[in-house]
Amino acid sequence: MSYLRAFSIILICLFLGKSSQSLLGLPIPGSIIGMLLLFGLLSAGLIRANWVQSGCHILIRYMALLFVPVGVGLMDHLSLISANSLPILLSTIGSSLVVFLVIGVAAHHKEK
Template identity: 70%
Template sequence: MKYIRSFAIIFACLFLGKGIQALTGVAIPGSIIGMLILFAVLSMGLIPSHWAKEGCHLFIRHMALLFVPVGVGLMDYLDLISTNTLPILLSTLGSSLVVLIVIGVATHHKEK
């Protein structure tokens, strides 16, 4: 019974997020909006966290399996990825460097 309740909460937030995205037309995917709604609902205490815990643990336990369709979908765009390897590599390294610097500065200032 707890899995049904947990999945109902997760999928309700997902469908609500997809509905908001479809109605507003924002560039943020509906699944991300749904996760933000789930986060907001749980952090405000509107729904007890143990109600969603079982389903979340099940999804996290099988997360590697959920990335298979994405990996297979990337194969459709292999020629596009190979022609743009340098910009992809530079943006990945650049953004990683920015994150590393920001975290380093924030940690340095927090320790003072």
């Protein structure tokens, strides 16, 4: 019964996030909005953590299987990825450097 409750809460938050994203036309994915909604409900104490804990443990346990469709999609579009490998590589390196710089500056200011 706890699995049913956990998955129901998670799916309701997901569907509310996707619905609000499509209705409002937000540039943020609906799944992210749903996750933020679930976080807000947990933080506010409207939903207790043990209500969703069993469902979250199952999703985390089988998370590797959830990446199989992504891997198949990458293999299906390998020619497109290889044709754009330089921009992908440069944007990956550039964004990593920006993250390292921001974390370094934030840690420096926190130490003061």
